[in-house]
Amino acid sequence: MFSSATKIKGQGVGSAYTELIKLLQKHFADKIQVSINKLGVADISHYHTIDFKFFLSTFLPGRGRKIGYVHFLPETLEGSLKIPQPFKQIFFWYLITFYKRMDHLVVVNPCFIKDLERYGIARENITYIPNFVSKTEFHELTPARKEALRQKYGIAQGRFTIIGTGQVQERKGVPDFIELARRLPQFQFVWVGGFSFGKMTDGYTQLKKVVADPPTNLLFPGIVEREQMNAFYNLADVFLLPSFNELFPMSVLEAFSCGVPVVLRDLELYRAIIAGHYLAGKNVAEFEMCLKKLADQPQLLKQLHEKSLEEAKYYSEDNLAAIWYDFYREQTETV
Incomplete structure (x- = not known):
């Protein structure tokens, strides 16, 4: 896993990343070995954020299948951050370039598959897996x-x-x-x-x-x-x-x-x-x-x-656990 999502509080990317880590540790500790922000040899390198150092790491050997988690697109950033030109266009170019470096992308909403196709990413290299939350942490009180x-x-x-x-x-x-x-x-x-x-x-x-x-x-x-x-x-x-x-x-x-x-x-x-x-x-x-x-x-x-x-x-943890496990297993079997 590669992520800097938890450095900035109050954003959904960090929440989604944290939930996935907890899910893997809870359900698959005996089946999946997870390391975080380490450059060891791996079957899968799952990128949650688009840090430049992570981008550079994609060129190193031993990355296995490179999986990118699509938490945002250029159009979804409009109205969020004030980025002056020409830096905005450079950043948007970098974002799509990062996604294109991946062997496979995961989107949290199927509507964004067509947007990624518009940017030149093949449909067969995109999988929809929704976000989820733990019932232990989020539940109705008395x-x-x-x-x-x-x-x-x-x-x-x-x-x-x-x-x-x-x-x-x-x-x-x-x-x-x-x-x-x-x-x-x-x-x-x-x-x-x-x-x-x-x-x-x-x-x-x-x-x-x-x-x-x-x-x-x-x-x-x-x-x-x-x-x-x-x-x-x-x-x-x-x-x-x-x-x-x-x-x-x-x-x-x-x-x-x-x-x-x-x-x-x-x-x-x-x-x-x-x-x-x-x-x-x-x-x-x-x-x-x-x-x-x-x-x-x-x-x-x-x-x-x-x-x-x-x-x-x-969108429960138990339901999504099986989906994530099957996805990772299929990726390791991909030649």
Whole structure:
């Protein structure tokens, strides 16, 4: 394994990488020997991040099958980072060049296979394996525990609460989340996450002002440790992610696993993989309608709660463990 994903907190790439390492250690310790960021001879070299030193390592002997994990594409980085020209084009060129150095790529959403083909990567060299989360770490808590958590974070019992998670940036739709808080003062809004890339974050100046002085019904706890995230999901009635562009965010799976009803922006990628298990909105007005509907219709809220738990079964650790093992085994058999 080659990764620097855990160096920067509060990003989904690190969460996905951490979950996979734990899965392999738990299920296949006697079948798969894993080393991390070491240049020994290997059957498989699995690259999770695109560090230049990792790119250089692909030219060394003994790499075995080179597997690249596609966590982002040039188009998914738009609205995330402010990269001035000509550096943006150079970086995007490097990203695709890195992917082309791989013998095989893994995507977390099937919609992105056609995008990689457009960049000149053969379909037969791409495999779809979705993200997953551990039920041990992300699960529904008892009503009493949820009540205690609300007390801890100063959220009134019975107040309809909406949570969003991820980096505070334009692409994540944080400005829409803020606008919803202003339009719906009767609801409590919580956004867990921060500026993982500092001033490079797109929209940093304006968003920083709001984070420093938010509406009274909007809480920004900042970047929190992954171990604390289960608590934040459980104090919410609804999970809302208004992102404009994603691959397959870990946060959606974490919300599913906790049984939290999910509201997302109406994107093709979600329709392709989790259709029927969430409510969708195209803009602030439609998100507002969704939230009001859920607050006013307890039965609908309960239905979405059940759909979240239902979908979590497919994206469970146990289910994905077998898929990953079969994939690695097939790669070692590839000549």
